[in-house]
Amino acid sequence: xxxxFAWLEGKGIEYxxxxxxxxxxxxxxxxxxVKQAGWDKVLNTRGKTFRDxxxxxxxxxxxxxxxxxxxxxxxxxxxxVIETGKGLVLGFDAGEYQAKLG
Numbered sequence: 001x002x003x004x005f006a007w008l009e010g011k012g013i014e015y016x017x018x019x020x021x022x023x024x025x026x027x028x029x030x031x032x033x034v035k036q037a038g039w040d041k042v043l044n045t046r047g048k049t050f051r052d053x054x055x056x057x058x059x060x061x062x063x064x065x066x067x068x069x070x071x072x073x074x075x076x077x078x079x080x081v082i083e084t085g086k087g088l089v090l091g092f093d094a095g096e097y098q099a100k101l102g
Contacts, residue, residue, distance in 0.1 A: 003092045004080045013101060015082070025074040030067045033081060037088050039066030042078055049075040 008015050033042045043066050044050060050058065050073075057069065070077050082089040086100045 001079055001092075004082070004097075007092070007094060007097055008101070011101070020074040020077060020081075021079075025071055025077060027067070027071045030070050030077070031063075033088060034063050034067045034070075037090060039063050041090055042066070042081070043070060044076055044078040047076060049073050 005017075030042070039061060043061070045058075053069075053073070053076075061069070078090045080089075080092070082101070084100050089096055089100050
């Protein structure tokens with residue numbers, strides 16, 4: 001998150017920050033992100049929150065199950081999620097930020 005904030009601020013790009021780890025992730029937003037990018041891109045399967053889930057919760061995921069999991073456990077969502085007119089930007093990648101947010 002720090003790298004993303006620094007990049008955006010360095011480029012003078014205004015943004016609105018929603019801390020979904022603290023405030024939750026609205027189900028409609030999560031479903032839209034999954035529809036746009038795929039649950040496997042939005043869900044952070046490498047993070048502690050996901051790894052700590054029972055194996056039964058980790059297996060057999062599809063769009064609906066993964067979205068419900070991310071609403072229940074917002075910390076399992078890849079960060080940051082940036083919604084732009086050119087699509088979603090997930091995580092931090094300076095090249096992708098330049099291309100989509102430039």
